[in-house]
Amino acid sequence: EDIGYVLSTPTVPEFLTGREFLKFFMDINEKSIKNPKSIDEYFDYMSIEPEDRDKLLKDYSHGMKNKMQMLINIIAQPNILLLDEPLTSLDVVVAEEMKQLLRSLKQDRITIFSTHIMDLALDLCDEIVLLNHGELEVVEKTDLDSREFKDKIIAALREEGNE
Numbered sequence: 001e002d003i004g005y006v007l008s009t010p011t012v013p014e015f016l017t018g019r020e021f022l023k024f025f026m027d028i029n030e031k032s033i034k035n036p037k038s039i040d041e042y043f044d045y046m047s048i049e050p051e052d053r054d055k056l057l058k059d060y061s062h063g064m065k066n067k068m069q070m071l072i073n074i075i076a077q078p079n080i081l082l083l084d085e086p087l088t089s090l091d092v093v094v095a096e097e098m099k100q101l102l103r104s105l106k107q108d109r110i111t112i113f114s115t116h117i118m119d120l121a122l123d124l125c126d127e128i129v130l131l132n133h134g135e136l137e138v139v140e141k142t143d144l145d146s147r148e149f150k151d152k153i154i155a156a157l158r159e160e161g162n163e
Contacts, residue, residue: 013057085114106126116154132156
């Protein structure tokens with residue numbers, strides 16, 4: 001209840017429409033949703049067009065399915081939100097929408113995400129931790145932006161690839 005998770009490969013019930021999925025999610029979580037809005041207000045918030053709302057989820061693009069995963073976490077308002085590669089396989093427009101959304105979400109909760117995109121981490125994160133040979137390494141943001149540090153990361157990745 002206090003932890004939400006968004007997979008890099010969206011997992012949604014493809015036999016439901018977007019509207020049916022949101023209604024189902026809201027119905028089973030009715031008691032825990034704070035300040036519920038209408039289904040169409042939630043769709044509007046995520047920029048999901050009216051003509052897409054009643055389509056089967058199996059017909060949604062990867063980005064649209066990702067938006068639906070994000071939307072149920074926005075509705076549930078978990079205190080901690082875990083995101084696995086949140087911008088993977090998204091087109092430029094949806095990726096920019098998701099970055100804006102992630103900026104707004106981090107104000108109200110702890111958001112933890114994995115990414116291979118250093119610029120994304122620099123843009124969105126308050127704190128950065130690298131996984132280096134199975135060990136967690138806290139990194140100063142100023143170090144991440146330096147050419148020397150980027151060269152170190154690239155060398156480590158090449159070394160790992162040659163093992």
